[in-house]
Amino acid sequence: MKVNIPESDQKRVVIIGGGFAGINLARKLAKSNYQVVLVDKNNYHQFQPLFYQVAMAGLEPSSIAFPLRKIFQKHKNIYIRITKVLEADLPNKCLKTTLGIMNFDYLVIAVGADTNFFGNENMAKYCIPMKSVGEALYLRNAIFNDYEIALSTDNFEERQGFIDVVIVGGGPTGVEVAGALAEMRQYILPKDYPELDNKEVDIYLVQSGNRLLKGMSTEAADKALIYLEKLGVKIILNNRVTNVDENFAYLKDGTTIRSRKVIWAAGITGNIIKGLPEDCIVRGNRLKVNEFNQVECYDNVFAIGDIAYMEEEAAFPKGHPQVAQVAIQQGKHLADNLKKMSKGKPLKPFKYNDLGAMATIGRHLAVVDLPRFKTQGSFAWLVWLFVHLFSLIGMRNKVIVFINWVWNYFTYDQSLRLIIKVKERNGKKV
Amino acid sequence: MKVNIPESDQKRVVIIGGGFAGINLARKLAKSNYQVVLVDKNNYHQFQPLFYQVAMAGLEPSSIAFPLRKIFQKHKNIYIRITKVLEADLPNKCLKTTLGIMNFDYLVIAVGADTNFFGNENMAKYCIPMKSVGEALYLRNAIFNDYEIALSTDNFEERQGFIDVVIVGGGPTGVEVAGALAEMRQYILPKDYPELDNKEVDIYLVQSGNRLLKGMSTEAADKALIYLEKLGVKIILNNRVTNVDENFAYLKDGTTIRSRKVIWAAGITGNIIKGLPEDCIVRGNRLKVNEFNQVECYDNVFAIGDIAYMEEEAAFPKGHPQVAQVAIQQGKHLADNLKKMSKGKPLKPFKYNDLGAMATIGRHLAVVDLPRFKTQGSFAWLVWLFVHLFSLIGMRNKVIVFINWVWNYFTYDQSLRLIIKVKERNGKKV
Numbered sequence: 002m003k004v005n006i007p008e009s010d011q012k013r014v015v016i017i018g019g020g021f022a023g024i025n026l027a028r029k030l031a032k033s034n035y036q037v038v039l040v041d042k043n044n045y046h047q048f049q050p051l052f053y054q055v056a057m058a059g060l061e062p063s064s065i066a067f068p069l070r071k072i073f074q075k076h077k078n079i080y081i082r083i084t085k086v087l088e089a090d091l092p093n094k095c096l097k098t099t100l101g102i103m104n105f106d107y108l109v110i111a112v113g114a115d116t117n118f119f120g121n122e123n124m125a126k127y128c129i130p131m132k133s134v135g136e137a138l139y140l141r142n143a144i145f146n147d148y149e150i151a152l153s154t155d156n157f158e159e160r161q162g163f164i165d166v167v168i169v170g171g172g173p174t175g176v177e178v179a180g181a182l183a184e185m186r187q188y189i190l191p192k193d194y195p196e197l198d199n200k201e202v203d204i205y206l207v208q209s210g211n212r213l214l215k216g217m218s219t220e221a222a223d224k225a226l227i228y229l230e231k232l233g234v235k236i237i238l239n240n241r242v243t244n245v246d247e248n249f250a251y252l253k254d255g256t257t258i259r260s261r262k263v264i265w266a267a268g269i270t271g272n273i274i275k276g277l278p279e280d281c282i283v284r285g286n287r288l289k290v291n292e293f294n295q296v297e298c299y300d301n302v303f304a305i306g307d308i309a310y311m312e313e314e315a316a317f318p319k320g321h322p323q324v325a326q327v328a329i330q331q332g333k334h335l336a337d338n339l340k341k342m343s344k345g346k347p348l349k350p351f352k353y354n355d356l357g358a359m360a361t362i363g364r365h366l367a368v369v370d371l372p373r374f375k376t377q378g379s380f381a382w383l384v385w386l387f388v389h390l391f392s393l394i395g396m397r398n399k400v401i402v403f404i405n406w407v408w409n410y411f412t413y414d415q416s417l418r419l420i421i422k423v424k425e426r427n428g429k430k431v
Numbered sequence: 432m433k434v435n436i437p438e439s440d441q442k443r444v445v446i447i448g449g450g451f452a453g454i455n456l457a458r459k460l461a462k463s464n465y466q467v468v469l470v471d472k473n474n475y476h477q478f479q480p481l482f483y484q485v486a487m488a489g490l491e492p493s494s495i496a497f498p499l500r501k502i503f504q505k506h507k508n509i510y511i512r513i514t515k516v517l518e519a520d521l522p523n524k525c526l527k528t529t530l531g532i533m534n535f536d537y538l539v540i541a542v543g544a545d546t547n548f549f550g551n552e553n554m555a556k557y558c559i560p561m562k563s564v565g566e567a568l569y570l571r572n573a574i575f576n577d578y579e580i581a582l583s584t585d586n587f588e589e590r591q592g593f594i595d596v597v598i599v600g601g602g603p604t605g606v607e608v609a610g611a612l613a614e615m616r617q618y619i620l621p622k623d624y625p626e627l628d629n630k631e632v633d634i635y636l637v638q639s640g641n642r643l644l645k646g647m648s649t650e651a652a653d654k655a656l657i658y659l660e661k662l663g664v665k666i667i668l669n670n671r672v673t674n675v676d677e678n679f680a681y682l683k684d685g686t687t688i689r690s691r692k693v694i695w696a697a698g699i700t701g702n703i704i705k706g707l708p709e710d711c712i713v714r715g716n717r718l719k720v721n722e723f724n725q726v727e728c729y730d731n732v733f734a735i736g737d738i739a740y741m742e743e744e745a746a747f748p749k750g751h752p753q754v755a756q757v758a759i760q761q762g763k764h765l766a767d768n769l770k771k772m773s774k775g776k777p778l779k780p781f782k783y784n785d786l787g788a789m790a791t792i793g794r795h796l797a798v799v800d801l802p803r804f805k806t807q808g809s810f811a812w813l814v815w816l817f818v819h820l821f822s823l824i825g826m827r828n829k830v831i832v833f834i835n836w837v838w839n840y841f842t843y844d845q846s847l848r849l850i851i852k853v854k855e856r857n858g859k860k861v
Binding site for chain 2: 004005007043044045061062063066068070071074077080082083084100101134135138139142145149150152153154155192193194195196397400401404408414417418419420421422423
C-alpha cells in the first residue's frame with residue numbers, strides 16, 4: 002500500500018527525521034520548487050540541549066518540544082507523516098514505513114544518533130539514557146519515586162541505592178545533569194524531604210578521560226570541574242563504568258557504587274536504517290558523505306546532521322563533531338544545494354562554521370567558548386540562558402521557558418515535581 | 432514492617448487521598464495538635480475540573496497538578512507518604528500499605544470515586560475514562576495519533592473510526608469535552624491537518640436522560656444544548672451506549688457509531704478499600720456516615736468527599752451530590768470537628784452550603800447557576816474562567832494557566848499537541 006501523499010509535478014524530497022538538521026532543511030525548502038515530505042516517528046521536534054531541565058523538573062516537555070505540524074502550518078509544499086521507517090530501497094527510490102510505501106526523488110537521511118551502550122546488554126537494560134523527552138521524563142519520575150521509597154528505607158546502604166546517582170560521561174549532558182542534581186539536593190531536598198538527610202545524597206560523575214568537556218577548552222574544563230566540586234559533585238576521572246545491575250555500578254578500578262540510577266551520557270551511535278549500503282557505514286554507525294552531503298553511489302541520497310560523516314579537508318579531516326550547529330548548518334546548506342540542483346547549477350561544498358560551545362553547571366555558573374573569546378561564571382551563564390532561550394522554536398515556548406526560569410531563579414524551586422504516568426488502556430499505550 | 436513515621440505525643444490522623452477533601456482537611460490541621468499523615472498513590476493533588484483541557488492539549492498536567500510535598504512544605508506536623516493502601520484493619524487501628532504497616536488514632540477516608548463501567552468488561556477495556564491526569568493524557572495522545580493514521584486511511588468508513596468521537600454522559604465533563612473537541616475541529620484541524628476534511632469529523636454526545644447537565648437548572652441545560660448544536664456536536668438524548676468494541680459504539684436503539692474513541696463520563700463508583708465494614712457500604716460504593724462524617728461503628732473513622740454518603744435532613748435526604756464543593760466543605764468541617772474533639776468539645780453536624788454549579792462549552796459559551804441568579808453566555812464564561820483560575824493551587828500555576836488561556840484565546844490555538852510517551856526502561860515504567 003502506498004502512503005497517501007498527493008501526486009504532484011514537483012520532485013519529491015523525503016526527509017527522515019525532524020531534528021535540527023531535518024527541520025532546518027525543510028524550513029528552507031518551504032515555498033521551493035520541491036514537494037517535501039518530513040517523516041518522523043514523533044509528531045514533534047525536540048530541543049535536545051534542554052532535556053536535562055525536563056529531567057530535573059525545571060521545564061515541561063511542551064516547553065522544549067514543538068509540534069511539527071505547527072511549524073509547517075503555513076507551507077503548502079510540506080507534508081508531515083508520523084511513521085517509522087522500516088527499510089530503505091534506494092535503487093527503487095522508495096521507503097517502507099509502518100504506514101506503507103513512500104516514493105522519493107531525493108532522500109535525506111537526518112535520523113541523528115541514539116545512545117551507544119557499546120554492546121553491553123546490562124548497560125542497555127539498567128542505565129538511563131537522555132536522548133529523548135520520553136527518557137528525560139523517565140528519569141524525572143525515577144528520581145522522585147526513589148526519594149519517596151528512600152523515606153521508608155531504614156537500612157543506610159539500601160537507602161543509598163535510592164538516593165545516589167551515577168552519571169557516566171563528562172560531556173555537556175553529563176556536566177549539566179550533575180550540576181542540576183547538585184542544586185536540587187541543595188535547594189529542593191531540604192524543603193520537600195526534610196526527613197531525608199541531604200548529606201547522604203551522593204552525585205557521582207564518571208569520566209573515562211582525564212578531563213571534563215573534551216570538546217571544549219581547558220579553561221572551560223577546569224572551571225567546570227571547580228564549579229561541580231563546589232556544588233559537591235564527586236568527580237571520578239580516568240575511570241570507567243564497566244558494568245551495572247539493578248543496584249550497583251561497577252567501575253574499572255574495582256570500586257562499586259550503590260545506585261539504582263546510572264545515567265548514561267557517554268556515547269552515541271548512528272540510527273542506521275535497514276537497506277543502506279553497508280560500505281557507506283563508517284565508525285560510530287555514521288554514513289560517509291561527500292562534501293555535498295551525498296551518500297556514496299547515490300547522487301539523490303543525502304545524509305545530514307549527527308548521522309553524516311564528512312571529512313572536511315584541513316579543518317575537520319576526521320569528520321565534524323556531532324553537535325546541533327553542524328546539523329543546523331548542514332540542513333540549511335543542503336536546502337541551498339537542492340535549490341541549485343533544480344536550476345541545474347553546480348553544488349557548493351559544505352564548510353562548517355564553528356560558533357563555539359557552552360555548558361551550564363548551575364546558578365551563575367557556566368562555561369562558554371566562543372571563536373574569539375572564552376568566559377566562565379555569571380556572564381557565561383547569561384550568555385548560555387540567552388542563546389538557549391532564543392534557539393527555542395515558537396514565541397509561546399520562549400515566553401513559558403522565560404517565566405519558568407525567572408520563577409525558579411527567585412524561588413530556588415522547580416515546581417514540576419510530579420510523577421505523572423500516561424495511563425494505559427486495553428493493556429497498551431497509544 | 433512499619434512505615435517510617437516519627438513517633439510523636441500527638442494523636443495521629445491518617446488521611447487517605449489528596450483530593451479536594453483530603454487537601455482541605457490537612458491544610459486546616461496544619462499547626463494543630465495532631466500529627467497528620469497524608470497518604471496518596473500519586474505525589475500530587477490533581478484539579479479534576481480542568482482534566483478535559485489537558486486532554487484537549489490546552490494545558491499541561493503540571494498546570495493543574497500540584498506536588499503534595501510543596502503544598503505542605505512549611506508544616507512540620509504534616510507527613511506525606513506516597514503509597515497504595517492495600518487494606519484497612521479498623522479494630523487494630525492500622526493500614527496495610529505497599530510501604531508497610533501504618534498505625535492511626537484517627538482515620539479519614541477521602542479516596543474519592545473512580546469511573547463506573549457498571550460491570551461491563553468491554554466498556555472497561557475499550558472506553559476512555561477521564562478521572563486522572565494520566566487518563567487525560569492518554570486521550571490527548573489517542574486523538575492526535577488517530578488523526579495521523581486517518582491521513583493515510585483511504586476508506587471512508589475506516590477513517591471515520593479514527594476521527595469520530597463518542598462521548599458518553601451529558602454531565603459537566605461530557606459537555607465540556609464535547610465543546611472543546613468541536614472547537615478543536617473548527618480552529619485547529621484545518622490548520623494542522625489541511626488534508627483531512629473537517630466536515631467528516633463527527634462528535635457525538637450520548638445522554639441517557641432527556642436533558643443535559645442533570646444537576647443544573649433547565650435554563651442552563653437548554654442553553655448548553657443550543658451552544659453544543661451551534662458548534663456542530665451531534666447530541667443523542669434518551670439513548671444509551673450499551674456496548675463497545677475496538678471500532679464501534681453500540682446504542683440501545685440499535686444504531687452503531689464507528690469510533691475508536693468512546694469517552695466515558697457517565698458514572699462514578701466509590702474507591703472502596705478492603706477491610707471496611709460491609710454494611711456501611713451503600714449505593715454507588717459510598718460509605719455511609721453520620722452528620723459528623725463518622726463511619727458507623729467506629730467513632731475514630733471518618734469518610735469525606737465523593738466516597739462519603741451522608742443524609743442531610745430536609746436539604747439532602749438522599750445524600751449530597753458528588754462534587755468538589757461538598758468535598759472541600761466536608762474537609763474543612765472535619766478539621767474543625769477534630770480540633771473540637773481534641774479539646775473535648777461537642778462536634779458540630781455538617782451542613783452543605785450549595786454555592787451553585789457551572790460548565791463551559793466554548794469561547795464565550797458557558798452556563799452558570801448561582802444560588803441567587805443564573806446566567807449563560809459571555810458573562811458566564813468569564814465567571815467560569817475566574818472561578819477556575821482562582822481555585823488552582825499555587826501562584827505559578829495560576830500565572831501559567833492564565834498565560835495559556837490568553838494565548839489560546841487570541842491565537843485560536845492550543846499548542847501542546849504532542850504525543851509524548853514516558854519511556855520505559857528494563858521493561859517497566861517507574
